[in-house]
Amino acid sequence: MEITPGAHHFPGCLPVDRQIALVAQCRALVDGAIPAYVPVVRGGGQMHVRMLCLGRHWNGKTYQYEPTRTDFDGLPVPPLPAEFRSLAHDIAASAGMALEADLCILNYYDAEGRMGMHQDKDESARSLAAGVPVVSVSLGDTARFLFGGTRRRDPVQTLRLESGDAFVFGGPARLRYHGVSRIVPGTAPPALELVGRFNLTFRQYDVT
Ligand code: SIN
Ligand code: MN
Numbered sequence: 001m002e003i004t005p006g007a008h009h010f011p012g013c014l015p016v017d018r019q020i021a022l023v024a025q026c027r028a029l030v031d032g033a034i035p036a037y038v039p040v041v042r043g044g045g046q047m048h049v050r051m052l053c054l055g056r057h058w059n060g061k062t063y064q065y066e067p068t069r070t071d072f073d074g075l076p077v078p079p080l081p082a083e084f085r086s087l088a089h090d091i092a093a094s095a096g097m098a099l100e101a102d103l104c105i106l107n108y109y110d111a112e113g114r115m116g117m118h119q120d121k122d123e124s125a126r127s128l129a130a131g132v133p134v135v136s137v138s139l140g141d142t143a144r145f146l147f148g149g150t151r152r153r154d155p156v157q158t159l160r161l162e163s164g165d166a167f168v169f170g171g172p173a174r175l176r177y178h179g180v181s182r183i184v185p186g187t188a189p190p191a192l193e194l195v196g197r198f199n200l201t202f203r204q205y206d207v208t
Pocket of ligand 1: 105115145
């Protein structure tokens with residue numbers, strides 16, 4: 001369903017068995033050898049998510065991408081799994097858009113998790129100018145997702161992103177403000193045995 005030009009919500013995009021497999025992969029990644037962590041951003045505040053970047057590391061101090069986590073532990077960013085890349089490609093295609101993701105930001109939200117309104121604008125100027133989309137996949141507890149305009153003061157729509165939903169914003173919607181005001185605890189499908197929410201946002205830093 002098109003929310004606004006370039007922004008598409010696909011409720012129930014992923015069947016439960018696919019969600020179970022993705023949750024297992026997310027759990028293994030966030031608690032793996034190169035684990036997720038709570039970023040401290042430019043102003044010195046902690047984010048309200050646990051974050052793990054794949055493919056390219058987003059540095060919360062510089063708002064730039066880099067190959068190693070110089071704002072945290074200096075470890076190399078883990079690779080983007082091939083099946084993540086193809087999942088993002090297929091979801092973008094169903095919105096009529098092309099995406100060859102080279103990075104993913106995997107966030108875990110507990111019951112207190114949230115994310116302030118922001119634009120995703122740290123990818124390359126060419127990628128942003130081309131409107132290459134961000135593909136977001138939600139797993140676990142429902143999120144109250146806020147989707148605004150390209151200016152901070154623009155009106156904001158509220159959407160519920162449920163487990164298995166995909167949300168795509170590209171083209172004229174690529175630089176719209178968005179955020180997560182809250183998580184609705186206990187709403188994850190029981191089969192996932194997940195407390196909280198994983199969100200994966202796939203992006204393409206570079207265009208060739
Ligand atoms: C983000 O904006 O990076 C995350 C959005 C979400 O968790 O749905
Ligand atoms: Mn974002």
